[in-house]
Amino acid sequence: MKNSIAERVNDFIKNYPPFNFIKPESLLEISKQVSIIYLDKGDTLFKKGDHYNEHFYMTRNGAITLYHTSINNTLEIINISDGGDVFGLRPLIAKENYKLTAIANEESIVYAIPIDAFQLITQKNARVQKFLITAFATNTYDPYTAEEAGKIFVDYLPNNNQDMVNFQTANYSKNPITCPLTSTVKEAAIIMSKHRIGCIIVVNENNHPSGIITNSDIKNKIATGRYPIETLVTKIMSSPVITSSKGITVAEGQLQMIKHNIGHLCITKDGTINSKLIGVLTHHDVLVSLGNNPSVILKEIKRAKRTRELRAARLKAETLIKSYIEQSIPISHIFKIMAQINDAVTHRAVKIAIKKMPSKPPVAFVWMSLGSQGRKEQLLFTDQDNAIIFEDVKEGIYDETKAYFLDLAKLVTKSLNKIGFEYCEADMMASNAEWCKSLTEWKSQFNEWILNPDEKAMLLSSIFFDFSPTYGDDSLTLKLSESIYDTLDKTQLFFKFLGRDALKNPSPLTFFKQFVLEKNGDQKDLFNIKSRALMPLIDAARVLTLTNRIKGVNSTYERFEKLAELEPNNKELYESCSYAFKALSKFKTKQGILHNNTGKFIELSTLNKEEQLKLRRCFKPINEIQESLILRFDLKNFG
Structure with a gap:
């Protein structure tokens, strides 16, 4: 039975990032130097303005609340670190005084990890570094103060236009095509032609990368007659190659390529030229990775002309969510990104549907998203909740006008279904005549729910009171909102219900x-x-x-x-x-x-x-x- 403190520490921390990215023998060395801190409820571990410690921390038991001190000197919660969470990372990333205050939320046990020992072992571990910088950036600023809102990623991560894609691990080719140092250019070119690739890595007897030959080298050095085709690859290859480790991020890869004016990066076992080649990152790989970010996805959505193109773009967003979650990006950031994408998909679906209609909309209208999409909280695919408000019309053309919008709604809901949003089982969709109405009818509907509340009204209120305009004339939803609040002033019973x-x-x-x-x-x-x-x-x-x-x-x-x-x-x-x-x-x-x-x-x-x-x-x-x-x-x- 294990009884040493170091082994007990090791058994706990090995289950959580970033320690689960460290080799067992190295992790045990860190565990031997960890200090254990016992805190009562209300005890302060460090406070804003304190000189940084030589440790960062992990909660073992209990919970540590991280507070930001606002302008009016009040404490506001930034995060609560439960068992397995790391915090107090500022000394590890930036040698600055603490910006937050850490107070025990209850009786707690905290592990203090010495920074020097940790950095000595992990300085070349890209996965560890990526996790720590992301975790640090997540809790650097106060999300509740307007003057700092939106700055969470400014100092240590790429800006919001590129979002977090630059910080994702790059997807590189895992089976690089190579040739030995003794090959001729002709032999290398035949291999490149066979595999339909634009470059080949020249390796030594230990499979360490010694150089690289690209299509440009063959065009500029062989086709021009400077060297004969039987020349050894060592005569025309670019050497030494630029290398990196397998944990390289998209941003790091892009910076390396720009810095060295290259289009290919050799990925080796330890990141140096003196270890085994395991992959190649190309400029094309970087562009593909950059293509899977919100800005590009939104452009694809706006250009889409068919439902299947919208579905493809929305599926890319599912990959984004997974990547963001894995890298501990704040859920509030993910909400905002996905709200833009979901609204853009719906907006485009309506626009495409209008083009399929025999004529343009007869009057102004607005497509309303309801429920989770209306609250801007829809992440993974769920069912649809939507409605249409159209402008008031004369009684004589009302039925004809409503029929037009019902037909339009059927096209839109069908399209959304194909994209991945299931039909609502309760039929709370704009294609249902009950939820496709004129502005006056919608005002009357909400008035009825508010002034005569019952079980059905409460059920519908949970969906219809969370609405936001997605396409069309926003003024219609503003007028509806004004009517709702005017009616709310007339009753207290509705609030009780x-x-x-x-x-x-x-x-x-x-x-x-x-x-x-x-x-x-x-x-x-x-x-x-x-x-x-x-x-x-x-x-x-x-x-x-x-x-x-x-x-x-x-x-x-x-x-x-x-x-x-x-x-x-x-x-x-x-x-x-x-x-x-x-x-x-x-x-x-x-x-x-x-x-x-x-x-x-x-x-x-x-x-x-x-x-x-x-x-x-x-x-x-x-x-x-x-x-x-x-x-x-x-x-x-x-x-």
Whole structure:
């Protein structure tokens, strides 16, 4: 049985990045130098302005909250580091005083990893460096302050126009075509022709790269007559070659090519010319990688003329999500990127559908995205929720006008279905005559829901009160919003119903602190993270947003952040809810990617203890916000 402290430390940290990227023997050397820190709830590990320590940290047990000190000297939550999370990375990346404050959220055990020992072992480990810089950038700035909003990636990562694609590991050719030093140019050219490639790597007897010959070399040095075709490759090859290790990122590869004015980079086992050749990164590989970024995807969407082209572009976005999740890019950033892509896909689908119609739209209209897309929270493919508002027309041409938009909606929803967005089982789509109406009819509909609330109205409110314009005349949605808020001023009963509806999914844990699992059907014994954890937060944010007359803020986490500004007394609760929503959304997305589904239902046996602990930690704000709703809307004895 293991009993040394170093071995116990090693057994824990080896399961988490970046330590899982380190060779076992090297990791044990680091573990021997790790210090163990015990903290009581409220203890401060370091605070803003402190001189940097010679360590960075990993949470072993408990939780460490990282705070930013705002302009008015109040602490605002940036992140909560649970078991396995690293933090306090500033001394590792930039020798500057701390910008954040770290306080124990509860009794905690923290590992302090010595920076010098760590860097000595990992300085050439590209995967470790990439992870640490990304993790550092993620928590560098305060996401709640307007003056620093959007700067998260400015100093240490590429700008938002290129997003995070530059920081992805480059995809290079894994089976490079080579020839020995004793080959003639003719022999090399025959090999290149056979494999239809533009370059060949010249290697020595140990398969170390010695030089490279490209099509340009053959054209400029052989075809011009400078050298005969039987010349040895050593006479015309470019040497020495530029090399890198297999963990090279797209940005690093691009910089190397620009710096050395080359189009090919040799990938070797240890990154030097004195080790085995394992691959070749070409300028074309870099361009392909750069093509899979939001800017390029959006351009492809705008140029698309057919549904299959839209589907291809949207599928690229699925790859982006996976890459972003793997590299710990903040979920708020992913939300914003995907909201742009999803809206662009829908916008283009409507535009293509209009061209298929026998005539142009008879009057102004707007296509509204509802539900998760309306909240700008749709990541993986889900079902459709949408509606159409068209301009008021005279009674005599109303039926004809509505028929036009229903036909248009059928084309759009069919296209979205082919792209990957399933039809809504409840038929909450613009192709349903009930959800394709004139502005006046929509005003009447919302008035009915608000002034005469019942179970059906609450069900529909969870979908239709989260709307955003995606194509057409935005002024129609603005007029509808104004009408909704005017009507809300006339009643308090609706808020009680909405508040009660937000309580329909109680605590995700039983009285004995066990997860509440599904009891019937195909999902029996699975945990429904959407209905049990995410929806209570979504519903609470919606009713509180409507109560506070907050306009133009649709996403759940941003709604809570706005509420934190408006209600300082509940600031900590709202910020905790925002954080919990983002953490749960990321968890659901990771599960969806892992199991190739929506991630809605989770088999708890597949989660390790640390993952279950992180889930449980997100449930506390759910209980607290629901208790708050009960008090605010006096729901204890309601209904």
